[in-house]
Amino acid sequence: MKSHTPPLRVLSALLLSAAIGAALQPAASFAQAGTAPTTQSPVDAGIVDEDTDTPYVPTPIDVVERMLHLAGVGPSDYLIDIGSGDGRIVLAAVSKFGARGHGIEIDPRLIERSRQSAAKLGIGDRAQFLTQDLFESDFSKATVVSVYLLPKVMQLLTPKLAALRPGTRIVSHDYAMLGDWQPDMTLRMYVPDKPVGRDRHSTLMLWTVPAQVAGRWQFDLPKAQGGARVEIAVSQARQILTGKATLNGQPVDLQGLRIDGERLRFALEPSGRAERFRHEFDGVVKGDSVSGTATYHARAAAVAARWEARLAR
Ligand SMILES: C[S@@+](CC[C@H](N)C(=O)[O-])C[C@H]1O[C@@H](n2cnc3c(N)ncnc32)[C@H](O)[C@@H]1O
Structure with a gap:
């Protein structure tokens, strides 16, 4: 999934986003983000991480809170954010909803930033961050999984998410599962400060893994x-x-x-x-x-x- 020289990595991430974006409007949002001019480093600007399968684009904090409400997150939950960026979903689940959890993120700089935020909030024991490739990670501990990942990653992940323990909730920002697994609930919201996209809207989707009863x-x-x-x-x-x-x-x-x-x-x-x-x-x-x-x-x-x-x- 990754290329190996920095200029190529930048190019491949942008081309990847642009190619998917041509077919899907929210992915076009990522592509636009990747081409936006900035004086900060891309990671610090919260715009793109060139090294990964999905670029780094943070979920606006009011969307994070709606995702956690939609999934009904509470003190008995263990949340895993797959591709956790700066850790904001795990940090909010722990500090505002009383859950425990961890984030999986491929970029060690973002992991470091997440750990510092957890320490500042005094929740380092309940909110952890692991530098891992999501394709090699184990999510079986989760009662709630959150994702903000491009469609091709969602498609590759769908079989693994469907095999989680029945009752596990999966909440996604903007991107759906493989075609035949429709969400149990969908919510569309206006997000004036969304860093990407033309229409300043986010779509939130919720699935609950069903027990096999056939x-x-x-x-x-x-x-x-x-x-x-x-x-x-x-x-x-x-x-x-x-x-x-x-x-x-x-x-x-x-x-x-x-x-x-x-x-x-x-x-x-x-x-x-x-x-x-x-x-x-x-x-x-x-x-x-x-x-x-x-x-x-x-x-x-x-x-x-x-x-x-x-x-x-
Ligand atoms: C769109 S951002 C979402 C960040 C965060 N979940 C949020 O909603 O604010 C996707 C994140 O996935 C990470 N990512 C991409 N490919 C990955 C991989 N193979 N393994 C782990 N993380 C990955 C990126 O570095 C990026 O931080």
């Missing part, structure tokens, strides 16, 4: 709810689920089938029968099993009971 789920309803045998065949494309269900071998309507990280939810209702009832299921998936609550609604009454099911893939 296959045949089988279980008996709790005894208090009739004990019938349920079978559900589930197909999955990223976080989108479709399925069919039977109750004692008879087709039954499967409604609201969805996965949010590890949380699986659906409901069963009789299709075209005179009797009226509804079973609602809400559980947490761990590997090939799910456990949670089954709630049976019939007439005005609702009966809740513990529910467990197993998956045959």
Whole structure:
């Protein structure tokens, strides 16, 4: 990904940005940033790092805070910023949202600057910065991952991000995942001080890594709810689920089938029968099993009971 002599590195980063920018407007923003005249060094100007797969362009601080809000970052989170620049996302997650975390950055000068900022804020024990190549880094510790990386890097990273622990949130500034993994949430905001781009807007996107639930789920309803045998065949494309269900071998309507990280939810209702009832299921998936609550609604009454099911893939 890297070239080796300084002038070539500058040229290749600018050409790379320009080439991608021709197709994608936000990438054009980076290209414009790279060609902006400046009297400071490019890194100090916060404009470009010529040595890397994605040039250094800092996320404006109000965008950083919106990203952290969008991802719901809090004290129980461990955030990893991939390509952490001057460390601002990790520093904000730790100092303002109470999380812990670390940044991965290829440029040692930016790592040094990040460490100094963490020390000044007195959070050096909870905000760490590692000089690493993101393509050789381990993100498995993260509950939240943040990224502001060019599309070609996002495409290379998508399989690794999709394989993170179910429930891990990924928040991105301006660039999406591989085409078939749509964000769960997208937010577009006006950013008057954005250092790049023509329209002074940023797009923030959030994904939650879904548990893998495709296959045949089988279980008996709790005894208090009739004990019938349920079978559900589930197909999955990223976080989108479709399925069919039977109750004692008879087709039954499967409604609201969805996965949010590890949380699986659906409901069963009789299709075209005179009797009226509804079973609602809400559980947490761990590997090939799910456990949670089954709630049976019939007439005005609702009966809740513990529910467990197993998956045959
Ligand atoms: C667009 S900047 C984002 C900085 C920071 N995350 C932010 O949002 O303010 C991308 C950063 O990724 C770093 N980077 C590029 N390629 C990298 C690689 N292979 N490994 C680690 N960091 C890399 C760059 O040096 C740059 O600081």
